[in-house]
Amino acid sequence: MAVTMREVAAAAGVSIKTVSNVINDYPAIRPATRERVLAAIRELGYQPNLSARGLRSGRTGVISLIIPDLKNAYFAELADAVMRAAAKERLAVIIEQSGGDRDVELEILHGPRMRMVDGVLYSVLGVGQEDTALIADVPTPMVLLGERIFNGPADHVTMRNVEAAQAATEHLLSLGRRRLLAFGRHPHEKVGSAGLRLKGYQRALEARGIPYDESLAIEVRRWHRSDGAEAMRKVLTSGLEFDGVMAFNDSIALGAMRVLQEAGLRIPGDVAIIGFDDIDETRYSLPTLSTIDPGREEIAETAVRMLQERIKADDGPPPREFEAVFRLVARESTDTVPH
Amino acid sequence: MAVTMREVAAAAGVSIKTVSNVINDYPAIRPATRERVLAAIRELGYQPNLSARGLRSGRTGVISLIIPDLKNAYFAELADAVMRAAAKERLAVIIEQSGGDRDVELEILHGPRMRMVDGVLYSVLGVGQEDTALIADVPTPMVLLGERIFNGPADHVTMRNVEAAQAATEHLLSLGRRRLLAFGRHPHEKVGSAGLRLKGYQRALEARGIPYDESLAIEVRRWHRSDGAEAMRKVLTSGLEFDGVMAFNDSIALGAMRVLQEAGLRIPGDVAIIGFDDIDETRYSLPTLSTIDPGREEIAETAVRMLQERIKADDGPPPREFEAVFRLVARESTDTVPH
DNA sequence: TGCCACATCTCCAACGTTGTACTGTGACTC
DNA sequence: GAGTCACAGTACAACGTTGGAGATGTGGCA
Numbered sequence: 001m002a003v004t005m006r007e008v009a010a011a012a013g014v015s016i017k018t019v020s021n022v023i024n025d026y027p028a029i030r031p032a033t034r035e036r037v038l039a040a041i042r043e044l045g046y047q048p049n050l051s052a053r054g055l056r057s058g059r060t061g062v063i064s065l066i067i068p069d070l071k072n073a074y075f076a077e078l079a080d081a082v083m084r085a086a087a088k089e090r091l092a093v094i095i096e097q098s099g100g101d102r103d104v105e106l107e108i109l110h111g112p113r114m115r116m117v118d119g120v121l122y123s124v125l126g127v128g129q130e131d132t133a134l135i136a137d138v139p140t141p142m143v144l145l146g147e148r149i150f151n152g153p154a155d156h157v158t159m160r161n162v163e164a165a166q167a168a169t170e171h172l173l174s175l176g177r178r179r180l181l182a183f184g185r186h187p188h189e190k191v192g193s194a195g196l197r198l199k200g201y202q203r204a205l206e207a208r209g210i211p212y213d214e215s216l217a218i219e220v221r222r223w224h225r226s227d228g229a230e231a232m233r234k235v236l237t238s239g240l241e242f243d244g245v246m247a248f249n250d251s252i253a254l255g256a257m258r259v260l261q262e263a264g265l266r267i268p269g270d271v272a273i274i275g276f277d278d279i280d281e282t283r284y285s286l287p288t289l290s291t292i293d294p295g296r297e298e299i300a301e302t303a304v305r306m307l308q309e310r311i312k313a314d315d316g317p318p319p320r321e322f323e324a325v326f327r328l329v330a331r332e333s334t335d336t337v338p339h
Numbered sequence: 340m341a342v343t344m345r346e347v348a349a350a351a352g353v354s355i356k357t358v359s360n361v362i363n364d365y366p367a368i369r370p371a372t373r374e375r376v377l378a379a380i381r382e383l384g385y386q387p388n389l390s391a392r393g394l395r396s397g398r399t400g401v402i403s404l405i406i407p408d409l410k411n412a413y414f415a416e417l418a419d420a421v422m423r424a425a426a427k428e429r430l431a432v433i434i435e436q437s438g439g440d441r442d443v444e445l446e447i448l449h450g451p452r453m454r455m456v457d458g459v460l461y462s463v464l465g466v467g468q469e470d471t472a473l474i475a476d477v478p479t480p481m482v483l484l485g486e487r488i489f490n491g492p493a494d495h496v497t498m499r500n501v502e503a504a505q506a507a508t509e510h511l512l513s514l515g516r517r518r519l520l521a522f523g524r525h526p527h528e529k530v531g532s533a534g535l536r537l538k539g540y541q542r543a544l545e546a547r548g549i550p551y552d553e554s555l556a557i558e559v560r561r562w563h564r565s566d567g568a569e570a571m572r573k574v575l576t577s578g579l580e581f582d583g584v585m586a587f588n589d590s591i592a593l594g595a596m597r598v599l600q601e602a603g604l605r606i607p608g609d610v611a612i613i614g615f616d617d618i619d620e621t622r623y624s625l626p627t628l629s630t631i632d633p634g635r636e637e638i639a640e641t642a643v644r645m646l647q648e649r650i651k652a653d654d655g656p657p658p659r660e661f662e663a664v665f666r667l668v669a670r671e672s673t674d675t676v677p678h
Numbered sequence: 679t680g681c682c683a684c685a686t687c688t689c690c691a692a693c694g695t696t697g698t699a700c701t702g703t704g705a706c707t708c
Numbered sequence: 709g710a711g712t713c714a715c716a717g718t719a720c721a722a723c724g725t726t727g728g729a730g731a732t733g734t735g736g737c738a
Contacts, residue, residue, distance in 0.1 A: 002454065002478070004693095004694060004695090005694065005695070006694080014717075014718090015717070015718050015719080016694090016695085016696095016718090017695095017696075017697095017717075017718065017719080017720095018716085018717060018718075020695065020696060021696095021716095021717085024696080027715095028714085028715055028716055028717080029715095029716070029717085030715090030716065030717090033716080033717085047450075047451040047453075047454050048451055048454070048694085048695080049394070049454055049455075049693085049694050049695070050451060050452065050454055050455035051390050051391075051393030051394040051399060051454075051455055051693085051694080051695095052390075052394045052693070052694035052695040052696090052723090053694080053695055053696080054390030054393075054394075054455075054695090054723095055388070055390040055391045055393075055394050055693090055694080055695075055696095055722095055723050055724065055725085056694075056695045056696045056697085056722080056723050057695075057696060057697090057723085058723085060390060060455070062433065062455075069419070070409070070415050070416075070418055070419040070422070071415060071416055071419050071619060073412070073415075076409050076410060076412075076415040077409075077410055079409055079434075080408070080409040080410050080436065083409070083434065083435075083436055084436070092433050092435070092452055093433065093434065094401070094431050094432065094433050094434075095418075095422065095432065095434055096422075096431070097419065097422055097423075111386075112386040112387055112389065113389070113431055114386075115341065115386050115387070115388055115389060115390075116388075116389035116390060116393075116399075116401075116431075139341070225619070225620070225623045226622070226623065229623060254623065255623055258623055258624070258625045261625055262625065280410060280564070281564070281620070283564075283565070284564040284565065284568060284593065284594055284597055285597070286597045286600055286601065286625070343723095343724060343725090344724065344725070345724080353687075353688090354687065354688050354689080355688090355724090355725085355726095356687075356688060356689080356725095356726075356727095357686090357687060357688075359725065359726060360686095360687080360726095363726080366685095367684090367685055367686055367687080368685095368686070368687085369685085369686065369687090372686080372687085387724085387725080388723085388724050388725070390723085390724080390725095391693090391723070391724035391725040391726090392724080392725055392726080393693095393725090394692095394693050394694065394695085394723090394724080394725075394726095395692075395693050395724075395725040395726045395727085396693085396725075396726060396727085397693080
């Protein structure tokens with residue numbers, strides 16, 4: 001059987017509560033007593049029972065990270081960053097996959113497991129602005145991640161999507177490219193990564209006085225590599241002319257790149273291409289992929305810190321919005337070459 | 340405040356224990372009573388308090404998955420498969436990253452969080468056969484994953500490394516390639532993925548009567564893409580001649596492939612290459628990468644099922660070994676082309 | 679009719695921890 | 709020397725749930 005406080009207390013010759021006080025850094029304890037208790041803890045190999053602590057104090061030291069899909073490199077890297085940030089705060093992380101499906105996302109949020117975590121990092125694709133009410137009624141402290149809900153009922157950590165997309169587009173324009181695909185559009189979406197990044201694309205064109213041509217805004221439903229490849233195949237078949245691609249994420253950029261190369265097009269010679277997210281793979285593709293570093297570390301650390309603040313002070317300030325600093329990373333896929 | 344069983348019981352006009360019995364599918368309950376209780380649960384939106392349940396029953400419904408690194412595609416896909424398998428058993432998964440560091444791996448295993456999970460899936464890189472004793476004393480039900488510990492103190496799920504590596508090598512040999520790099524060696528390692536896969540490589544050569552040339556066994560320390568690229572760069576600089584690469588995982592294969600192409604070598608024309616793991620990316624690289632599908636789904640499902648068995652019957656059978664069925668996936672990187 | 683078996687439900691205690699309230703002991707103040 | 713105060717530690721109850729034993733009712737059978 002596992003060692004409990006009772007046994008530690010007996011070994012140290014103090015009451016159970018004193019053991020508890022030592023563990024929780026309660027100040028009024030004589031150094032000698034503290035030492036005796038700590039020695040007993042070491043001796044017996046005592047580990048606190050987190051279920052009991054959770055029951056009594058209402059805190060479990062576990063937070064939940066709800067994401068669409070770990071197989072997606074962006075979310076895997078986000079999860080990694082979150083877990084490292086959480087480790088610093090001594091928090092464990094339960095990861096839940098939603099598949100990006102709205103109903104699943106809401107189900108998880110209202111499921112019994114929410115009662116066993118201190119807080120949630122909620123990174124959604126399906127749930128949107130119109131679901132604000134369904135999210136507001138969740139009693140668990142929450143931080144929203146991503147671009148689906150702004151000015152919602154909880155703290156929100158995101159990146160400057162519009163500005164970043166504008167910078168990426170401007171980067172291609174500065175190379176002299178003029179027929180740029182906006183690659184990854186979701187029709188009718190205003191908010192959300194796709195909508196915001198399209199807006200950035202449009203702004204960059206506008207700033208240069210170039211008219212927006214909707215036929216260059218290519219729809220890509222899911223943002224997986226295979227979808228990018230498929231969409232690019234269709235574009236090539238259609239005979240559409242272009243000399244640059246502003247892809248809304250790295251995965252579809254890589255998928256598109258592969259199809260372009262198969263078709264005998266040179267990158268960046270014939271087509272310059274830039275992605276979005278700075279996933280690890282962009283550093284090793286052929287050619288290496290220019291992209292936007294969304295500030296993942298900063299996002300993860302800020303989100304965990306904000307959540308921790310909410311957990312500790314359950315009556316904190318009104319919902320906050322935080323936008324991480326992005327960075328354009330120019331690599332081979334947008335090298336300056338004779339057109 | 341959250342709804343408790345007490346309130347449900349009051350609403351349904353039964354005792355708390357009856358509510359508990361309904362929830363836990365205790366058989367002797369009149370259908371009418373069950374209905375009333377379920378109705379009250381729905382009505383009030385009751386959710387069980389998992390901390391309390393964990394304290395009382397010793398079960399939390401959470402398992403821990405300890406892996407080296409989520410950023411590594413292999414482990415991300417493993418984690419995904421494990422989480423889907425766990426969801427079927429209504430288990431939540433806490434993921435812990437060890438960085439593949441032996442001390443961290445052991446620390447996590449002996450940490451306080453082990454007391455809050457019902458079981459552990461332990462996928463290690465640092466801990467090895469000689470640490471068996473340190474693992475045996477952990478009271479938590481455990482299933483070992485990977486190739487570091489065989490015939491250990493716990494159930495073990497793995498793949499047929501030697502046979503799979505032999506098949507991959509034989510695949511290259513069957514194309515007429517004779518100077519094959521064993522790419523990914525860890526010097527002095529006998530057990531472990533690197534050791535076993537090297538052995539498979541050697542067996543394949545042996546079966547064809549080809550002598551083993553140690554200079555073709557290339558060391559790659561960490562199995563990340565960048566390490567594969569770097570190692571291949573060294574190989575090319577050294578002037579070593581070869582016409583095939585049997586890479587010990589997909590990431591280093593992809594890294595190597597990129598360097599080979601930069602150097603103007605054609606794949607599979609000049610160099611045929613096969614990887615190991617069948618990560619998603621192998622389907623989208625240029626060329627697509629032949630590889631070994633280790634049977635990830637089967638591994639994940641078997642591991643979770645075995646762990647669940649251990650959790651439910653704490654006095655089960657002696658440790659079991661399970662080896663998943665692998666499959667060779669031939670893609671473009673080993674197409675038949677004139678040499 | 680009396681007794682037993684069974685189904686159905688309830689009562690009590692306990693899981694290991696922490697919050698609240700309290701006791702005892704000196705030291706210091708006036 | 710009485711009152712006050714800070715410190716060090718303790719006792720008790722409670723968090724929400726479930727295991728086990730017990731209570732109650734119901735029907736069957738001798």
